[in-house]
Amino acid sequence: xxxxxxxxxxxxxxxxxxxxxxxxxxxxxxxxxxxxxxxxxxxxxxxxxxxxxxxxxxxxxxxxxxxxxxxxxxxxxxxxxxxxxxxxxxxxxxxxxxxxxxxxxxxxxxxxxxxxxxxxxxxxxxxxxxxxxxxxxxxxxxxxxxxxxxxxxxxxxxxxxxxxxxxxxxxxxxxxxxxxxxxxxxxxxxxxxxxxxxxxxxxxxxxxxxxxxxxxxxxxxxxxxxxxxxxxxxxxxxxxxxxxxxxxxxxxxxxxxxxxxxxxxxxxxxxxxxxxxxxxxxxxxxxxxxxxxxxxxxxxxxxxxxxxxxxxxxxxxx
Amino acid sequence: xxxxxxxxxxxxxxxxxxxxxxxxxxxxxxxxxxxxxxxxxxxxxxxxxxxxxxxxxxxxxxxxxxxxxxxxxxxxxxxxxxxxxxxxxxxxxxxxxxxxxxxxxxxxxxxxxxxxxxxxxxxxxxxxxxxxxxxxxxxxxxxxxxxxxxxxxxxxxxxxxxxxxxxxxxxxxxxxxxxxxxxxxxxxxxxxxxxxxxxxxxxxxxxxxxxxxxxxxxxxxxxxxxxxxxxxxxxxxxxxxxxxxxxxxxxxxxxxxxxxxxxxxxxxxxxxxxxxxxxxxxxxxxxxxxxxxxxxxxxxxxxxxxxxxxxxxxxxxx
Numbered sequence: 001x002x003x004x005x006x007x008x009x010x011x012x013x014x015x016x017x018x019x020x021x022x023x024x025x026x027x028x029x030x031x032x033x034x035x036x037x038x039x040x041x042x043x044x045x046x047x048x049x050x051x052x053x054x055x056x057x058x059x060x061x062x063x064x065x066x067x068x069x070x071x072x073x074x075x076x077x078x079x080x081x082x083x084x085x086x087x088x089x090x091x092x093x094x095x096x097x098x099x100x101x102x103x104x105x106x107x108x109x110x111x112x113x114x115x116x117x118x119x120x121x122x123x124x125x126x127x128x129x130x131x132x133x134x135x136x137x138x139x140x141x142x143x144x145x146x147x148x149x150x151x152x153x154x155x156x157x158x159x160x161x162x163x164x165x166x167x168x169x170x171x172x173x174x175x176x177x178x179x180x181x182x183x184x185x186x187x188x189x190x191x192x193x194x195x196x197x198x199x200x201x202x203x204x205x206x207x208x209x210x211x212x213x214x215x216x217x218x219x220x221x222x223x224x225x226x227x228x229x230x231x232x233x234x235x236x237x238x239x240x241x242x243x244x245x246x247x248x249x250x251x252x253x254x255x256x257x258x259x260x261x262x263x264x265x266x267x268x269x270x271x272x273x274x275x276x277x278x279x280x281x282x283x284x285x286x287x288x289x290x291x292x293x294x295x296x297x298x299x300x301x302x303x304x305x306x307x308x309x310x311x312x313x314x315x316x317x318x
Numbered sequence: 319x320x321x322x323x324x325x326x327x328x329x330x331x332x333x334x335x336x337x338x339x340x341x342x343x344x345x346x347x348x349x350x351x352x353x354x355x356x357x358x359x360x361x362x363x364x365x366x367x368x369x370x371x372x373x374x375x376x377x378x379x380x381x382x383x384x385x386x387x388x389x390x391x392x393x394x395x396x397x398x399x400x401x402x403x404x405x406x407x408x409x410x411x412x413x414x415x416x417x418x419x420x421x422x423x424x425x426x427x428x429x430x431x432x433x434x435x436x437x438x439x440x441x442x443x444x445x446x447x448x449x450x451x452x453x454x455x456x457x458x459x460x461x462x463x464x465x466x467x468x469x470x471x472x473x474x475x476x477x478x479x480x481x482x483x484x485x486x487x488x489x490x491x492x493x494x495x496x497x498x499x500x501x502x503x504x505x506x507x508x509x510x511x512x513x514x515x516x517x518x519x520x521x522x523x524x525x526x527x528x529x530x531x532x533x534x535x536x537x538x539x540x541x542x543x544x545x546x547x548x549x550x551x552x553x554x555x556x557x558x559x560x561x562x563x564x565x566x567x568x569x570x571x572x573x574x575x576x577x578x579x580x581x582x583x584x585x586x587x588x589x590x591x592x593x594x595x596x597x598x599x600x601x602x603x604x605x606x607x608x609x610x611x612x613x614x615x616x617x618x619x620x621x622x623x624x625x626x627x628x629x630x631x632x633x634x635x636x
Contacts (some may be wrong), residue, residue: 075605085605133475145571149472156573157451160605167567168601171488171505171560180601182563187489242489245500249485250571253463255474283486283498287393287403287478 001064006054007121007309008070009114010047012036012089016305017050019058019065022313024125024306028057036090043090051105067108067312070098071117071304075160081111084159110311114304115162116153118262118297119146121307126298127260135256137164137247138263138297143185147254165189169246188243190218190264197221197235207231222268236272239265244279251284251292262297270296319382324372325439325627326388327432328365330354330407334623335368337376337383340631342443342624346375354408361408369423385426385630388416389435389622393478399429402477428629432622433480434471436580436615437464439625444616445578453574455482455565456581456615460495461503465572483507487564506561508536508582515539515553525549540586554586555593562597569602569610580615588614 004027009016011034018029032050035042051068058065073087074094081098098111112120119128119136128134132151138144143165147154154161165185166178173182186192194216201209208229212220224232247259259280261273277294284292299306322345327334329352336347350368353360369386376383391405392412399416416429430438437446437454446452450469456462463482465472472479483503484496491500504510512534519527526547530538542550565577577598579591595612602610617624 085603147572149467154467154472154572156606157575158573158605158609160603161571161573163570163603163606166570166603168487168563169489171491171563173489178603245486245489252481252484253479253568253571254465254472255476255479257475285403285478285481285484285496287476288474288481291476 001062003066004058004061004063005066005309005312006051006058006068007117007305007307007311008047008050008054008068009117009304009308010034010043010070010072010090011114011304012073015046015050016301017054018302018305018309019054019063020125020306020309026302026306027061027063028054029302029305034090040090040092040096044096048101048104051101051107051109055105055107065107067110068101068105069117069308069311070101070109070111071114071308072096072098072111073114075158076111076113077159078112078155079110081109108312112153112155112308112311113159113162115144115146116155117305117307117311118144118303119148119260119307120153120310121299121303121305122260122262122297123148123307124310124313125306126303127295128258131257131293133256134258134260135247135250135254136260136262136297139189139243139261139265140263141190143189144263147256164246164250167246167249169242184243184246188239188246193218193221193235193239193265196238197232200231200234204231218264218268222272226269226271236268237275240272240275241279244276245283247276248280248283251280251288255288257291258293258295260295260297262303266296319380321384322376322379322381323384323627323630324369324376324386325435325623325625325629326365326368326372326386327435327622327626328352328361328388328390328408329432329622330391333364333368334619335372336620336623336627337372337381338443338624338627344620344624345379345381346372347620347623352408358408358410358414362414366419366422369419369425369427373423373425383425385428386419386423387435387626387629388419388427388429389432389626390414390416390429391432393476394429394431395477396430396473397428399427426630430471430473430626430629431464431477431480433462433464434473435623435625435629436462436621437466437578437625438471438628439617439621439623440578440580440615441466441625442628442631443624444621445613446576449575449611451574452576452578453565453568453572454578454580454615457507457561457579457583458581459508461507462581465574482564482568485564485567487560502561502564506557506564511536511539511553511557511583514556515550518549518552522549536582536586540590544587544589554590557583558590558593559597562594563601565594566598566601569598569606573606575609576611576613578613578615580621584614
C-alpha cells in the first residue's frame, strides 16, 4: 500500500486540506469554510470533518494514511499541539489541544503554527528544496516568519520564534497594530504599501493610481509598477528598501542559505523580488550575502497544508 | 590520568590561554601579547608558543590534554578552522588555517569565531548554564552576538551568523562604521553612549560629567548613573531603551530561553541590567517574554578562552 500524508491549514476563512505522497506529489485537495463566526465548537467540528474526509479519501484510494498534520494560527506547543497564545484570526483559540483530535480521528495528529508549516512546505517541496537553512517570510496584511536550520524548524524556547513582523525597523517610529512602535510590519506589510502609494499618487498628477484611490489593492500597485507608473514605483521601491534592510538585518543575524518570500508581495513578480534582492544584499554582510539565495515562494496558498502534512514525515524532516 | 581541555582566545592585544577540567574548573591561565604590529607570522608563532606552553603545563600536571580550542576574530569555517573573513582586530588574517597548527602541535586543534566561543563559554560554565537556547551579546567598542539552540551554536550557512551589531535599529538612520545606516552598534555601543552622555552633560549644568568630558569613559558614566547624575541617567536610559528594542526584536524572532549580556555594558551592574530588562520585556511578545531570563555574563574576559576549550568537548556540547 502506498503511503500518504494529510495536511490541514486552518485559516481564519477556510480550512484547506489535502494528501501528499512522501515525495510531495499532491494526491487530493479540498477546502471548506472555517466558520469562525459560528464559534469555536463549530471550528473544531469542521476540523474533524476535514480530517474524516481525508481519512476516507485515502481509504478509497487504498493508500496508507501516515498521520494528519495541522497548521494553526497562534503559538502552538510542539509536538503536544496545544495553542498557548491566540491569533486575531481565531479569537479564543488559546488552550485548544489538537492532541484530542488524535483520539477522535483514531490517527496520529500533529499541529504546529501556520507560519512554521508554510516554511516547512516550502523547504521540503518548494523554493527551499535542497537547502539546509532558510528564513521564510510571508508578507500580506500581516507579516509572518520562520527559520529552518540544519533541516529543522527553529521553534524557540516557548514555540514563539519567527515574529519577524514585530522586530524594530525604526526605533520609536510609527505605531504598529501590536501596540509597539517602529515594527517591520507597520512599514512594510500590504496596508503600509497601499497607504504610501495613496500618498504618492496625490503627489504625482499623471499617476494611473489616482483614479483608483478608494479601492486600491497591492495588485493594482504592482500592475502600475510594472508599467512604470511613478507613484507606484516610488511606493514599491520604498517598500523594497525598508523590507530589504529588515531582511538584510536578519541575514546578518542568522546567516541563512536562502530567504524565501511568500504572501501577497511574492506575487508581485520578478521585478519586485529583484528590487528586494538588491536591498537585502546592500544591507547584508559580505560572507552572509555572497552565498545567499533569495527566491519567491513556490507553493502559494498550498504551502500551509503541504507543510502541515510534512509534520508526520520522518523525525529528521521536522 | 585526569582530562583537561585547553582554550586560547586570540585578541587584538593579548592571547589569553588556559586549561579547564571537563567540569569547567580553571586549572591554569596565562596571557601573552599578540603582537599584531609585528606581522601575521609573529601572531602565528605566538599562537604556537601559547599552544606549546599549554601542552607543557598539562604534561607537568600529569593531565591528559584532550585538544586545543582557539577563538579567533573574523569569520571562521567550522570545524575546518579556516578564516574566511577578516576582522579589523587582525587585518589580513583571512585565509589563515588553524588546521595547520594541529600538525605543528601534534594535537587536535579546533577554531571558531571569538564571539561564538564567548557564548559557548557562558553557556557551558557561566550565565547560561542549565539553559538550552540563548542569545549572547557583548557590548563594548563594537557589538558581537551569538546564538545557542538546543545546546549547540547556530553558526549560519557560511559561519557568519550573529552580527547583531549590524542589524537595523533605525532605518536610514545614523551612519555606522561598517558603512550601513542605522545599525544597532551605531546607537548602542560604548562610543555612542559616551557621545550621548557628552551631549547631555552640556545640557545639564549640575552634571558631574561636565568636568570629565575629555576623557569620558563608560565606567565614569555608569558611576555617575548609580549616583543619580541626570545627564548620565538620561544617557544610560536612552541606551537601555534602544538596546532593549533591538534585543526585544531578536527575542521576537528567535524566542531564546535566556539573553546574556557581556562586555563593557555588562559591568555596569544590576541597575543597568534592570533598566535593560524592562525595555526588552516591553518590546518582546507575551509568550517569548514571559519565560525569558536576562542575565549579565559571568565569566568576564575569560569567556573566550573557556568557550574555546569547550570546542573539544563531546560533539553534543558544541
